[in-house]
Amino acid sequence: MCEYKVRQGIIYLRGIIGEESDFTQLVGAFKEYRIDMKMVININSLGTRRWTAFTAALPQDKLFFLNVPSNVFSLVHIVPSLLGLGSRENCLTRIESYCFEMVCDQCANSLLMTISAKALGKLLVKNQIEYACNVCNAQKMQLTENDLYVLDSILDP
Numbered sequence: 001m002c003e004y005k006v007r008q009g010i011i012y013l014r015g016i017i018g019e020e021s022d023f024t025q026l027v028g029a030f031k032e033y034r035i036d037m038k039m040v041i042n043i044n045s046l047g048t049r050r051w052t053a054f055t056a057a058l059p060q061d062k063l064f065f066l067n068v069p070s071n072v073f074s075l076v077h078i079v080p081s082l083l084g085l086g087s088r089e090n091c092l093t094r095i096e097s098y099c100f101e102m103v104c105d106q107c108a109n110s111l112l113m114t115i116s117a118k119a120l121g122k123l124l125v126k127n128q129i130e131y132a133c134n135v136c137n138a139q140k141m142q143l144t145e146n147d148l149y150v151l152d153s154i155l156d157p
């Protein structure tokens with residue numbers, strides 16, 4: 001089940017995009033589409049068809065994605081048109097920011113962190129991404145293994 005709400009011109013999605021997900025009401029509703037995917041848990045195989053039909057129906061030069069999580073980004077390899085029409089490279093230019101999961105080694109606290117596509121392009125070494133834990137104050141929160149793998153695939157496709 002996937003819900004959406006629109007706030008200040010941004011479409012926020014939440015849940016699992018599946019067979020029953022219906023985005024037809026959004027087609028033609030905006031001049032520019034900025035879609036926040038932070039709370040998308042997954043796009044299942046039946047949802048993929050509905051979702052790609054939706055993104056294909058939007059104005060491709062006015063389509064942008066925010067907070068793309070690693071679980072969604074992994075699917076772009078399999079379904080390049082997941083983020084609109086065109087080549088994979090073309091789709092990647094529509095991503096404004098990514099969302100990665102960081103975990104604390106010490107207390108297992110986890111949080112989702114946004115990194116803009118621009119900032120990501122400037123990263124030379126992936127372990128530059130380090131944050132102090134907001135729960136236990138340990139110096140290092142690190143990307144989960146899965147998100148590290150996905151980050152590698154973005155930086156070095």
Ligand SMILES: [Zn+2]
Pocket residue numbers: 104105106107108109133134135136137138
């Ligand atoms: Zn901690």
